[in-house]
Amino acid sequence: MAGMTRSSPYEVTTRTRASRITAVAAVALLALLVVLPLFAGRGLIQDMFFILTMLVLAQFWNLLAGYGGLVSIGQQAFVGMGAYAMFGGVILAGMDPIPAILLGGIAALIVAIPTAFFAFRLQGPYFAIGTWVIAEVMRLVMAQAKALGGGTGTSLPRTATREMWATEWIAGALDVRNSAARDILTYWLALALAAATIAAIYALLRSKRGLALSAVRDNPEAAKSVGVDAGRMKWFVFLTSAFGTGLAGALIYVQKARISPDAAFSVTDWTAYVLFIVIIGGIGTIEGPIIGVIVFFLLQSLLADYGSWYLFTLGIIGIVVMLVAPRGIWGLITERTGIQLFPVRRRLSGGSLKED
Amino acid sequence: MAILELENITKSFGQLKVADGISLVVPKGQALGIIGPNGAGKSTLFNLITGNLLPDAGTVKFEGRDVTRMPAMQRCFAGIGRSFQIPQPFDNLSVFENLLVAAMHGRNMDQRAVQDDCAMILEQTELLAVANRPAGGLSLLQRKRLEMARALATDPKLLLLDEIAGGLTDAECVALIDTIRAVHVRGVTIIWIEHVLHALNSVVERLLVLDFGKVIGVGQPDEIMKRQDVREIYLGIEV
Ligand SMILES: Nc1ncnc2c1ncn2[C@@H]1O[C@H](COP(=O)(O)OP(=O)(O)O)[C@@H](O)[C@H]1O
Numbered sequence: 001m002a003g004m005t006r007s008s009p010y011e012v013t014t015r016t017r018a019s020r021i022t023a024v025a026a027v028a029l030l031a032l033l034v035v036l037p038l039f040a041g042r043g044l045i046q047d048m049f050f051i052l053t054m055l056v057l058a059q060f061w062n063l064l065a066g067y068g069g070l071v072s073i074g075q076q077a078f079v080g081m082g083a084y085a086m087f088g089g090v091i092l093a094g095m096d097p098i099p100a101i102l103l104g105g106i107a108a109l110i111v112a113i114p115t116a117f118f119a120f121r122l123q124g125p126y127f128a129i130g131t132w133v134i135a136e137v138m139r140l141v142m143a144q145a146k147a148l149g150g151g152t153g154t155s156l157p158r159t160a161t162r163e164m165w166a167t168e169w170i171a172g173a174l175d176v177r178n179s180a181a182r183d184i185l186t187y188w189l190a191l192a193l194a195a196a197t198i199a200a201i202y203a204l205l206r207s208k209r210g211l212a213l214s215a216v217r218d219n220p221e222a223a224k225s226v227g228v229d230a231g232r233m234k235w236f237v238f239l240t241s242a243f244g245t246g247l248a249g250a251l252i253y254v255q256k257a258r259i260s261p262d263a264a265f266s267v268t269d270w271t272a273y274v275l276f277i278v279i280i281g282g283i284g285t286i287e288g289p290i291i292g293v294i295v296f297f298l299l300q301s302l303l304a305d306y307g308s309w310y311l312f313t314l315g316i317i318g319i320v321v322m323l324v325a326p327r328g329i330w331g332l333i334t335e336r337t338g339i340q341l342f343p344v345r346r347r348l349s350g351g352s353l354k355e356d
Numbered sequence: 357m358a359i360l361e362l363e364n365i366t367k368s369f370g371q372l373k374v375a376d377g378i379s380l381v382v383p384k385g386q387a388l389g390i391i392g393p394n395g396a397g398k399s400t401l402f403n404l405i406t407g408n409l410l411p412d413a414g415t416v417k418f419e420g421r422d423v424t425r426m427p428a429m430q431r432c433f434a435g436i437g438r439s440f441q442i443p444q445p446f447d448n449l450s451v452f453e454n455l456l457v458a459a460m461h462g463r464n465m466d467q468r469a470v471q472d473d474c475a476m477i478l479e480q481t482e483l484l485a486v487a488n489r490p491a492g493g494l495s496l497l498q499r500k501r502l503e504m505a506r507a508l509a510t511d512p513k514l515l516l517l518d519e520i521a522g523g524l525t526d527a528e529c530v531a532l533i534d535t536i537r538a539v540h541v542r543g544v545t546i547i548w549i550e551h552v553l554h555a556l557n558s559v560v561e562r563l564l565v566l567d568f569g570k571v572i573g574v575g576q577p578d579e580i581m582k583r584q585d586v587r588e589i590y591l592g593i594e595v
């Protein structure tokens with residue numbers, strides 16, 4: 001075929017020098033984080049667990065709102081359903097908590113289907129409120145689940161946590177107590193989930209579907225006119241984000257080992273903080289939530305003792321950032337330096353292309 | 357053979373009838389011009405052909421197939437490409453990516469299979485120099501070119517152009533006409549809404565006049581332009 005032998009004068013590239021450095025740095029960082037439990041104390045491991053799981057929640061909310069244009073304030077529905085499904089698997093079906101995490105992702109995915117049917121009928125602010133209402137309904141329903149502790153909640157059975165997959169091996173290999181081994185295990189899982197989430201979202205954004213996602217976000221009507229299935233993109237993003245959020249929710253509650261409807265469906269913990277992270281870091285970028293979660297963690301460490309003043313301060317910071325730097329901290333950095341750690345833009349070069 | 361057949365298309369916005377029993381047959385390969393005063397319903401007619409709007413009554417047939425209820429996305433697959441009168445670029449994508457997304461999804465092909473073609477369309481529409489700029493930062497003229505370029509990227513059989521020549525210099529207008537002619541020569545059917553009559557009449561072989569949602573005349577451009585009622589409508593727009 002002529003098309004296959006003819007060499008084109010044009011070339012399309014996505015990688016940049018910064019992104020090659022990022023790839024090397026990411027591998028090094030990942031390796032460091034994997035071996036962290038060998039020399040870090042239990043407190044640091046628990047902090048890292050918190051940071052990594054919040055990062056996963058933030059990446060999925062960013063996928064939903066920043067790339068999909070679906071501003072949900074009901075992500076706690078999927079954290080809670082994921083966590084409760086994991087608890088159900090352990091308490092009712094006698095599963096090991098670790099494989100039950102997968103159950104959490106699947107449960108979140110399943111409840112996301114009717115949620116989407118309902119919420120996609122609503123536009124803009126009504127969509128946001130609709131997702132929150134659905135999460136509240138789920139909280140009330142789970143409070144009726146007597147077998148899982150009803151309104152006051154319950155704990156994972158001691159036998160289940162003590163005999164959890166791989167904990168004995170970790171305790172032996174690293175010479176730590178069983179409870180510390182559990183923290184290390186959940187930390188490793190959080191690390192794997194965060195790395196897989198970032199890699200998957202990055203791969204998505206660089207794919208054909210990712211390009212369509214950006215087009216739909218920018219202009220749904222024009223996207224339809226060039227053959228993009230805008231409706232299917234919305235479904236895809238919503239379900240993917242529910243699945244990931246459900247996995248994270250289940251993992252968080254394996255580590256907590258105690259659940260209640262108010263905690264598992266908390267709009268503050270699982271949506272407001274996540275929104276804050278994405279907005280101050282920079283919405284619509286992969287780098288933004290990474291920076292946001294670090295800032296959030298530092299603020300929390302500094303201010304957590306001040307109770308409601310802490311929330312108030314977060315709110316003020318969030319509003320100020322939205323006003324002075326609507327694209328967040330990462331937006332400021334890229335504007336100044338042009339650096340992109342996870343480039344997705346496809347650059348055309350060669351041929352008679354001379355940029356002016 | 358007819359590529360597009362409209363039968364008694366009717367559309368109202370509240371009390372306002374913007375398409376009032378429009379019937380039209382467009383043969384394959386024709387270049388048809390549409391003129392009419394502002395608010396006549398020209399852009400609405402395009403939206404009804406592309407599926408961005410659905411008619412209250414009547415049928416739209418494309419290549420003999422009834423597409424009246426077909427979503428816009430599928431009409432794009434079928435071969436209907438369009439530009440928007442008010443440019444609707446994907447602001448955060450580069451100009452090149454605006455074409456890529458249209459080509460990859462409109463033709464259901466991989467990036468490798470379409471990227472050269474997109475670059476060629478950029479050459480043809482004089483957008484190559486800004487290929488890697490975000491589309492949101494383009495000038496109005498460049499946005500209008502992008503509208504046409506993106507529509508071409510879907511590889512349409514029927515191309516709908518909505519007022520893309522307004523505000524061009526003479527040289528730019530000549531370049532635009534050349535581009536449209538080149539597309540037409542390849543066998544693409546064209547329907548072009550335009551107020552710049554000399555540009556329109558140098559390309560189209562048939563002219564349709566729309567007023568208050570009604571077709572008040574359709575035929576040879578010079579004969580249509582001679583008609584007294586058409587001249588009255590156009591008095592003040594262009595002589
Ligand atoms: N989506 C809409 N809702 C209500 N009225 C509309 C809409 N689109 C167009 N119109 C009205 O319909 C009439 C025809 O508009 P349009 O088709 O854009 O005219 P033209 O392209 O011939 O200038 C105008 O009066 C316009 O204000």
Ligand SMILES: [Mg+2]
Pocket residue numbers: 398399400441
């Ligand atoms: Mg118009």
